[in-house]
Every structure is written in C-alpha cells, then in structure tokens.
Amino acid sequence: MRAWLLIACLVSLPAMAEVFTYIDAQGNRVFTDQPGARNAKRVPLATSNRMSANPSGAAPMTAAKTNPTKPLFHYDMLRVLVPEPDATIRSSAGELIVSITSEPGLQRGHRYRLLLDGQPTAEPGPSPVFALSNIDRGSHNLSVEILDEQGHTVERTANQPFHMLRISLAQKRQVKPCTLTDYGQRPECPLKDKPEEEKSAFLPFF
Structure with a gap:
C-alpha cells in the first residue's frame, strides 16, 4: 500500500522534476526527489502527454462538425407591376393580365406562383405574366411568391388589392x-x- 502511495506522489510531481529511488533499512523501496539519499538511483521518466484544458491560442474543440444549412437566396425586390394597387378593372368576362417583376431576375430553378385571394391561380412557372x-x-387581392427547387417559399409580396367591374349586356346597351x-x-x-x-338637301340638284 505504501508503494502505491509513493507512485501516486510521483505522478503528481512536475513534469521536469527528477525522481530517485533506494532501498531503506526495512527493505522497502523509497522514491524521493532528493539525490543525496543513500545509494539513490535516478528513475527515468517518460515525457508527459498531458495538455491544459484550454491552451492559449488554441481553438476550442467541438464534439462534431455540423453542416450548416444553405441559406435561401434573397431577392432585393419582388412586386406586381400590372395591375397597379387599387386599380379598377372593367371586363365583361372578368379577364385580367397580371405582370410581375423581381430584382435580381428569377434565379435558376426558381419559379413564380401567383395567388388570387390567397389561392394559387396556376402551377408555378418561370413566366412573369399570368392571364386570368x-x-x-x-x-380582390393579388400576391406573388418565388419558390425554390424544393417548393419552399423564397420571397412573397404583400396582398395588393384590385377591383373587378364586370359589365353586363344590359349595361353595354345602356352605354x-x-x-x-x-x-x-x-x-x-x-x-x-x-x-x-x-x-340630303343636295339630292334635288342631281
């Protein structure tokens, strides 16, 4: 038991300290850092491989590297060009041409989707013109979205109102x-x- 205590003491010594050993009068092996002991012999020690918890200048280690998700592309501008906000559209058939624009232009793999009162009007596509x-x-309210390859919404405009005035046949006849x-x-x-x-007043003369 005493020998194990001595070994534990050796482990706790500084890395650069020298250790010596000898046999005492009772036949026990003794370890010491005093070279003047009787017939003490130097004990070779292996180089310590211990490091400080956070050595200065070293970057902290992480448990595992994570792959950050690719951020969605950002458009500086997306809006409905035609019709203008609060425009009144007159059409007996309720027809409307919608034109949209974005800055920068539509990126590869992205698609426009037009919504009328919150509902898609057609399948998403690359064309910035929609015929309704x-x-x-x-x-009613119009809004437009840009979708990426996975169908995620990249950009979306706020609702833009317009008013549809459908002219009946009776109204046409009144006009x-x-x-x-x-x-x-x-x-x-x-x-x-x-x-x-x-x-004609000129007919009698002919």
Whole structure:
C-alpha cells in the first residue's frame, strides 16, 4: 500500500522534476526527489502527454462538425407591376393580365406562383405574366411568391388589392343605345321604332 502511495506522489510531481529511488533499512523501496539519499538511483521518466484544458491560442474543440444549412437566396425586390394597387378593372368576362417583376431576375430553378385571394391561380412557372379569366366582380387581392427547387417559399409580396367591374349586356346597351343599324336586330330596337333617315338637301340638284 505504501508503494502505491509513493507512485501516486510521483505522478503528481512536475513534469521536469527528477525522481530517485533506494532501498531503506526495512527493505522497502523509497522514491524521493532528493539525490543525496543513500545509494539513490535516478528513475527515468517518460515525457508527459498531458495538455491544459484550454491552451492559449488554441481553438476550442467541438464534439462534431455540423453542416450548416444553405441559406435561401434573397431577392432585393419582388412586386406586381400590372395591375397597379387599387386599380379598377372593367371586363365583361372578368379577364385580367397580371405582370410581375423581381430584382435580381428569377434565379435558376426558381419559379413564380401567383395567388388570387390567397389561392394559387396556376402551377408555378418561370413566366412573369399570368392571364386570368372569369374573376368575380368585386374587390380582390393579388400576391406573388418565388419558390425554390424544393417548393419552399423564397420571397412573397404583400396582398395588393384590385377591383373587378364586370359589365353586363344590359349595361353595354345602356352605354351604346340603339343606332340605325341596330333596329330589327335587337329586341329593344324594333323596326317600327326606327327613325327615318334624314334626306340630303343636295339630292334635288342631281
């Protein structure tokens, strides 16, 4: 037991200290750092491989290297060009052409997707122009997204309102009343109500 205690003491000595050993009068081996002991012999020690917990100038070690996820591409600008915000569209068929733009231009693998009132209007694609039809009359919101290869949203605009004014046939007829060529062709323009054509004042001279 005493020998083990002595070995433990040796381990705790500084790395550059010298150790000597000898046999005492009771026949026990003794280890000491005093070279003057009786017939003491120097004990060769192996070089220590211990390091400080955080040596100065050394970068801290990490348990494992992690692969950071690639950040999504950022567009400086994305907006709806046509129609303008709060525009009023007049169309009897509820038709609308939407044009969008981005800065920088659409990146490789990215696609535009147009949303009407929060719902996609068509499959995403590279074209910045969308043709819509049969839009209900009233106020609506447009927004556009840019999707990457995995279908993740890279950019999205805020909702942009517009107003669809669908002109009915009756409204068209009110705008354009009966003319001479319409009589007999439209129910509200019977032939009996067709006004007489004005005669030219120059005809008697020919």
